[in-house]
Protein backbone atom coordinates (compact mmCIF):
# COMPACT_ATOMS: atom_id res chain seq x y z
CA UNK A 85 0.00 0.00 0.00
CA UNK A 86 2.67 2.53 0.99
CA UNK A 87 4.09 3.04 -2.54
CA UNK A 88 0.58 3.54 -3.87
CA UNK A 89 -0.27 6.43 -1.56
CA UNK A 90 -0.40 9.62 -3.62
CA UNK A 91 1.55 11.39 -0.87
CA UNK A 92 4.46 8.94 -1.37
CA UNK A 93 5.17 9.85 -4.99
CA UNK A 94 3.35 13.00 -6.11
CA UNK A 95 6.38 15.28 -5.69
CA UNK A 96 8.38 13.28 -8.24
CA UNK A 97 5.91 14.22 -10.99
CA UNK A 98 5.42 17.35 -13.05
CA UNK A 99 2.35 15.92 -14.80
CA UNK A 100 -0.30 13.50 -13.55
CA UNK A 101 0.03 9.81 -14.47
CA UNK A 102 -2.44 8.76 -17.16
CA UNK A 103 -4.43 6.62 -14.68
CA UNK A 104 -5.39 9.83 -12.83
CA UNK A 105 -6.62 11.72 -15.88
CA UNK A 106 -10.42 11.98 -15.75
CA UNK A 107 -12.51 11.54 -18.90
CA UNK A 108 -13.26 14.95 -20.50
CA UNK A 109 -16.84 15.21 -19.21
CA UNK A 110 -15.67 14.88 -15.59
CA UNK A 111 -12.71 17.24 -15.77
CA UNK A 112 -12.94 20.36 -13.62
CA UNK A 113 -11.79 22.43 -16.63
CA UNK A 114 -15.01 21.49 -18.47
CA UNK A 115 -17.38 22.00 -15.54
CA UNK A 116 -20.22 24.49 -15.33
CA UNK A 117 -19.73 26.51 -12.15
CA UNK A 118 -22.59 28.22 -10.40
CA UNK A 119 -21.96 31.94 -10.29
CA UNK A 120 -24.74 33.19 -8.07
CA UNK A 121 -25.50 30.46 -5.53
CA UNK A 122 -23.90 29.92 -2.13
CA UNK A 123 -24.31 27.14 0.42
CA UNK A 124 -26.36 28.66 3.30
CA UNK A 125 -24.65 29.46 6.61
CA UNK A 126 -26.59 28.81 9.82
CA UNK A 127 -25.73 30.34 13.19
CA UNK A 128 -26.43 27.60 15.73
CA UNK A 129 -25.78 30.09 18.53
CA UNK A 130 -28.76 32.20 17.47
CA UNK A 131 -31.52 32.88 19.97
CA UNK A 132 -34.51 31.93 17.88
CA UNK A 133 -34.73 28.10 17.82
CA UNK A 134 -37.67 28.10 15.40
CA UNK A 135 -35.71 30.29 13.03
CA UNK A 136 -32.71 27.92 13.19
CA UNK A 137 -34.95 24.92 12.51
CA UNK A 138 -36.63 26.68 9.59
CA UNK A 139 -33.25 27.56 8.03
CA UNK A 140 -31.93 24.02 8.47
CA UNK A 141 -34.98 22.51 6.79
CA UNK A 142 -35.04 24.99 3.90
CA UNK A 143 -31.29 24.52 3.26
CA UNK A 144 -31.61 20.74 3.46
CA UNK A 145 -34.54 20.71 1.06
CA UNK A 146 -32.95 23.06 -1.40
CA UNK A 147 -29.24 22.20 -1.27
CA UNK A 148 -28.84 19.16 1.01
CA UNK A 149 -25.92 21.18 2.42
CA UNK A 150 -25.31 24.01 4.86
CA UNK A 151 -22.47 25.34 6.98
CA UNK A 152 -22.77 25.90 10.73
CA UNK A 153 -21.07 28.53 12.88
CA UNK A 154 -21.25 28.96 16.68
CA UNK A 155 -21.72 25.20 16.88
CA UNK A 156 -20.20 24.70 20.33
CA UNK A 157 -17.11 22.68 19.33
CA UNK A 158 -14.01 24.41 20.70
CA UNK A 159 -11.73 26.02 18.11
CA UNK A 160 -8.65 24.62 19.91
CA UNK A 161 -9.97 21.07 19.66
CA UNK A 162 -10.71 21.51 15.94
CA UNK A 163 -7.21 22.84 15.32
CA UNK A 164 -5.55 20.13 17.44
CA UNK A 165 -7.42 17.40 15.59
CA UNK A 166 -6.53 18.84 12.19
CA UNK A 167 -2.91 19.08 13.31
CA UNK A 168 -2.78 15.45 14.47
CA UNK A 169 -4.26 14.18 11.18
CA UNK A 170 -1.85 16.36 9.18
CA UNK A 171 1.02 14.89 11.20
CA UNK A 172 -0.31 11.40 10.56
CA UNK A 173 -0.30 11.91 6.77
CA UNK A 174 3.19 13.46 6.98
CA UNK A 175 4.70 10.36 8.66
CA UNK A 176 6.88 7.99 6.60
CA UNK A 177 4.68 5.66 4.50
CA UNK A 178 5.72 2.46 6.30
CA UNK A 179 4.90 3.99 9.67
CA UNK A 180 1.46 5.07 8.42
CA UNK A 181 0.80 1.52 7.26
CA UNK A 182 1.85 0.06 10.63
CA UNK A 183 -0.25 2.54 12.60
CA UNK A 184 -3.35 1.91 10.50
CA UNK A 185 -3.16 -1.91 10.31
CA UNK A 186 -3.66 -2.90 13.94
CA UNK A 187 -7.01 -4.62 13.40
CA UNK A 188 -6.79 -7.95 11.54
CA UNK A 189 -10.44 -7.41 10.57
CA UNK A 190 -9.56 -4.10 8.93
CA UNK A 191 -11.77 -1.73 10.96
CA UNK A 192 -9.04 0.90 10.65
CA UNK A 193 -7.96 1.46 7.11
CA UNK A 194 -5.49 3.61 5.18
CA UNK A 195 -6.35 3.77 1.50
CA UNK A 196 -5.82 5.82 -1.59
CA UNK A 197 -8.17 6.98 -4.37
CA UNK A 198 -11.75 5.75 -3.75
CA UNK A 199 -10.63 2.79 -1.62
CA UNK A 200 -12.93 0.52 -3.63
CA UNK A 201 -11.76 -2.87 -4.89
CA UNK A 202 -12.93 -2.04 -8.38
CA UNK A 203 -11.50 1.30 -9.48
CA UNK A 204 -13.52 3.85 -11.37
CA UNK A 205 -12.46 4.89 -14.90
CA UNK A 206 -9.72 7.02 -13.35
CA UNK A 207 -8.10 7.22 -9.91
CA UNK A 208 -8.58 10.02 -7.41
CA UNK A 209 -5.81 12.26 -6.07
CA UNK A 210 -6.30 11.46 -2.39
CA UNK A 211 -5.16 9.36 0.58
CA UNK A 212 -7.57 8.66 3.44
CA UNK A 213 -7.45 7.20 6.92
CA UNK A 214 -10.76 5.77 8.13
CA UNK A 215 -11.96 4.09 11.32
CA UNK A 216 -15.09 3.68 13.44
CA UNK A 217 -15.49 6.01 16.42
CA UNK A 218 -18.54 4.77 18.38
CA UNK A 219 -19.37 6.39 21.72
CA UNK A 220 -18.75 3.02 23.44
CA UNK A 221 -15.02 3.35 22.73
CA UNK A 222 -15.05 0.00 20.91
CA UNK A 223 -12.26 -0.26 18.28
CA UNK A 224 -10.10 2.38 19.95
CA UNK A 225 -7.38 -0.24 20.54
CA UNK A 226 -7.00 -0.43 16.75
CA UNK A 227 -6.64 3.30 16.17
CA UNK A 228 -3.16 4.69 15.42
CA UNK A 229 -1.01 5.41 18.46
CA UNK A 230 1.15 7.83 16.53
CA UNK A 231 1.40 10.77 16.25
CA UNK A 232 1.53 10.97 20.03
CA UNK A 233 -1.85 11.91 21.49
CA UNK A 234 -3.80 10.59 18.49
CA UNK A 235 -6.27 8.46 20.44
CA UNK A 236 -6.93 11.07 23.10
CA UNK A 237 -7.43 13.96 20.67
CA UNK A 238 -9.40 12.08 18.01
CA UNK A 239 -11.46 10.44 20.78
CA UNK A 240 -12.37 13.82 22.22
CA UNK A 241 -13.12 15.32 18.80
CA UNK A 242 -15.40 12.47 17.73
CA UNK A 243 -17.29 12.66 21.04
CA UNK A 244 -17.90 16.37 20.50
CA UNK A 245 -18.94 15.77 16.91
CA UNK A 246 -21.42 13.17 18.09
CA UNK A 247 -23.04 15.74 20.38
CA UNK A 248 -23.19 18.25 17.53
CA UNK A 249 -24.52 15.65 15.09
CA UNK A 250 -27.31 14.57 17.40
CA UNK A 251 -28.17 18.19 18.07
CA UNK A 252 -28.53 18.89 14.35
CA UNK A 253 -30.55 15.70 13.85
CA UNK A 254 -32.78 16.73 16.74
CA UNK A 255 -33.43 20.09 15.05
CA UNK A 256 -34.20 18.26 11.80
CA UNK A 257 -36.60 15.85 13.51
CA UNK A 258 -38.34 18.75 15.21
CA UNK A 259 -38.60 20.61 11.90
CA UNK A 260 -40.17 17.59 10.23
CA UNK A 261 -42.28 16.59 13.28
CA UNK A 262 -40.65 13.16 13.45
CA UNK A 263 -40.98 13.10 17.24
CA UNK A 264 -38.29 13.43 19.93
CA UNK A 265 -35.12 11.32 19.81
CA UNK A 266 -35.99 9.96 16.38
CA UNK A 267 -32.32 9.55 15.41
CA UNK A 268 -31.01 8.48 18.83
CA UNK A 269 -30.04 4.80 19.02
CA UNK A 270 -29.66 2.46 16.07
CA UNK A 271 -29.94 5.19 13.39
CA UNK A 272 -26.81 6.90 14.67
CA UNK A 273 -24.96 4.11 16.46
CA UNK A 274 -22.01 3.52 14.13
CA UNK A 275 -20.15 6.77 13.44
CA UNK A 276 -16.99 6.70 11.35
CA UNK A 277 -14.27 9.32 10.98
CA UNK A 278 -12.23 9.80 7.79
CA UNK A 279 -9.19 12.02 7.51
CA UNK A 280 -8.69 12.96 3.86
CA UNK A 281 -5.41 14.25 2.46
CA UNK A 282 -5.37 15.79 -1.03
CA UNK A 283 -1.70 16.43 -1.93
CA UNK A 284 -0.77 19.28 -4.32
CA UNK A 285 -1.52 18.23 -7.88
CA UNK A 286 0.50 19.34 -10.94
CA UNK A 287 -2.57 19.31 -13.25
CA UNK A 288 -5.72 20.18 -11.31
CA UNK A 289 -7.72 20.76 -14.50
CA UNK A 290 -7.50 17.06 -15.42
CA UNK A 291 -7.96 15.38 -12.04
CA UNK A 292 -10.37 14.97 -9.15
CA UNK A 293 -9.77 14.41 -5.43
CA UNK A 294 -13.10 12.62 -5.02
CA UNK A 295 -15.73 11.55 -7.54
CA UNK A 296 -19.22 12.95 -7.80
CA UNK A 297 -21.11 11.09 -5.06
CA UNK A 298 -23.85 11.12 -2.46
CA UNK A 299 -22.81 10.08 1.03
CA UNK A 300 -24.27 6.68 1.91
CA UNK A 301 -25.15 7.62 5.50
CA UNK A 302 -27.50 9.75 7.58
CA UNK A 303 -25.50 12.95 8.02
CA UNK A 304 -21.90 14.10 7.44
CA UNK A 305 -20.10 16.85 9.34
CA UNK A 306 -16.98 18.03 7.55
CA UNK A 307 -14.20 20.22 8.85
CA UNK A 308 -12.25 21.65 5.96
CA UNK A 309 -8.89 23.32 6.18
CA UNK A 310 -9.22 27.12 5.78
CA UNK A 311 -8.19 29.05 2.67
CA UNK A 312 -8.45 26.23 0.10
CA UNK A 313 -11.65 25.77 -1.87
CA UNK A 314 -12.10 22.32 -3.37
CA UNK A 315 -15.46 20.88 -2.32
CA UNK A 316 -18.26 21.43 -4.87
CA UNK A 317 -21.98 20.70 -4.63
CA UNK A 318 -24.07 19.93 -7.71
CA UNK A 319 -27.30 21.90 -8.01
CA UNK A 320 -29.40 22.32 -11.14
CA UNK A 321 -26.55 21.11 -13.35
CA UNK A 322 -23.93 23.54 -11.99
CA UNK A 323 -21.24 23.13 -9.32
CA UNK A 324 -21.35 25.39 -6.27
CA UNK A 325 -17.96 25.78 -4.53
CA UNK A 326 -18.17 25.43 -0.73
CA UNK A 327 -15.95 28.27 0.49
CA UNK A 328 -14.32 27.39 3.81
CA UNK A 329 -15.36 29.65 6.69
CA UNK A 330 -12.90 29.70 9.62
CA UNK A 331 -14.05 27.35 12.43
CA UNK A 332 -17.25 26.39 10.63
CA UNK A 333 -18.43 22.89 9.78
CA UNK A 334 -20.02 21.82 6.52
CA UNK A 335 -23.08 19.64 7.11
CA UNK A 336 -24.65 17.46 4.43
CA UNK A 337 -27.50 15.00 4.25
CA UNK A 338 -26.69 11.42 3.32
CA UNK A 339 -28.78 9.21 1.06
CA UNK A 340 -30.25 7.39 4.12
CA UNK A 341 -31.74 10.66 5.37
CA UNK A 342 -33.18 11.26 1.91
CA UNK A 343 -34.93 7.87 2.20
CA UNK A 344 -36.11 8.45 5.78
CA UNK A 345 -37.58 11.83 4.82
CA UNK A 346 -39.22 10.24 1.76
CA UNK A 347 -37.20 12.45 -0.57
CA UNK A 348 -37.97 15.72 1.21
CA UNK A 349 -34.36 16.39 2.29
CA UNK A 350 -31.81 15.75 -0.41
CA UNK A 351 -28.56 13.85 -0.26
CA UNK A 352 -26.89 16.21 -2.72
CA UNK A 353 -24.16 15.07 -5.09
CA UNK A 354 -20.79 16.59 -4.41
CA UNK A 355 -17.15 16.11 -5.43
CA UNK A 356 -13.66 17.38 -4.65
CA UNK A 357 -11.32 19.08 -7.10
CA UNK A 358 -7.54 19.28 -6.64
CA UNK A 359 -5.26 22.29 -6.28
CA UNK A 360 -1.73 22.98 -7.53
CA UNK A 361 -0.78 23.96 -3.99
CA UNK A 362 -0.91 23.67 -1.05
CA UNK A 363 -2.07 20.25 0.10
CA UNK A 364 -5.56 20.10 1.60
CA UNK A 365 -6.79 18.15 4.64
CA UNK A 366 -10.37 17.58 5.72
CA UNK A 367 -12.00 15.60 8.52
CA UNK A 368 -15.29 13.90 7.71
CA UNK A 369 -17.46 12.60 10.56
CA UNK A 370 -20.13 10.23 9.26
CA UNK A 371 -23.26 9.39 11.23
CA UNK A 372 -24.16 5.83 10.27
CA UNK A 373 -26.91 3.48 11.44
CA UNK A 374 -26.25 -0.05 12.72
CA UNK A 375 -26.30 -2.72 9.99
CA UNK A 376 -29.63 -4.08 11.22
CA UNK A 377 -31.46 -0.73 11.43
CA UNK A 378 -34.37 -0.59 9.00
CA UNK A 379 -34.12 2.41 6.71
CA UNK A 380 -37.37 3.52 5.12
CA UNK A 381 -39.66 6.54 4.90
CA UNK A 382 -40.72 7.72 8.39
CA UNK A 383 -44.34 6.77 9.11
CA UNK A 384 -45.27 10.30 10.08
CA UNK A 385 -44.20 11.58 6.65
CA UNK A 386 -46.35 9.26 4.59
CA UNK A 387 -50.05 9.50 3.95
CA UNK A 388 -52.51 8.78 1.17
CA UNK A 389 -51.55 12.05 -0.48
CA UNK A 390 -47.85 11.51 0.15
CA UNK A 391 -47.19 7.79 -0.44
CA UNK A 392 -43.74 6.28 0.19
CA UNK A 393 -41.38 6.69 -2.77
CA UNK A 394 -38.80 4.25 -1.35
CA UNK A 395 -39.10 0.75 0.13
CA UNK A 396 -37.68 -0.11 3.57
CA UNK A 397 -34.52 -2.16 3.88
CA UNK A 398 -31.87 -3.00 6.50
CA UNK A 399 -29.04 -0.47 6.36
CA UNK A 400 -26.40 -3.19 5.71
CA UNK A 401 -28.22 -4.43 2.63
CA UNK A 402 -29.12 -0.96 1.38
CA UNK A 403 -25.49 0.14 1.73
CA UNK A 404 -24.23 -2.86 -0.26
CA UNK A 405 -26.68 -2.09 -3.07
CA UNK A 406 -25.83 1.58 -2.99
CA UNK A 407 -22.08 0.91 -3.18
CA UNK A 408 -22.25 -1.90 -5.74
CA UNK A 409 -24.64 -0.28 -8.17
CA UNK A 410 -23.43 3.30 -7.89
CA UNK A 411 -25.44 5.90 -9.81
CA UNK A 412 -27.79 3.26 -11.27
CA UNK A 413 -29.08 2.32 -7.84
CA UNK A 414 -31.21 5.30 -6.90
CA UNK A 415 -33.69 5.26 -9.82
CA UNK A 416 -34.07 1.49 -9.40
CA UNK A 417 -34.68 1.81 -5.68
CA UNK A 418 -37.68 4.11 -6.09
CA UNK A 419 -41.08 2.48 -5.77
Ligand SMILES: O=C(O)CCC(=O)C(=O)O
Nearest residue numbers: 278280299315356366368
Ligand atom coordinates in the same frame (compact mmCIF):
# COMPACT_ATOMS: atom_id res chain seq x y z
O1 LIG B 1 -12.95 16.30 1.65
C1 LIG B 1 -13.96 16.84 1.23
O2 LIG B 1 -14.02 18.04 0.93
C2 LIG B 1 -15.24 16.03 1.04
C3 LIG B 1 -15.13 14.58 1.42
C4 LIG B 1 -16.37 13.80 1.13
O3 LIG B 1 -17.21 14.19 0.35
C5 LIG B 1 -16.60 12.52 1.82
O4 LIG B 1 -15.75 12.07 2.61
O5 LIG B 1 -17.66 11.91 1.58
Ligand SMILES: [Fe+2]
Nearest residue numbers: 297298299354
Ligand atom coordinates in the same frame (compact mmCIF):
# COMPACT_ATOMS: atom_id res chain seq x y z
FE1 LIG C 1 -18.99 13.02 0.58
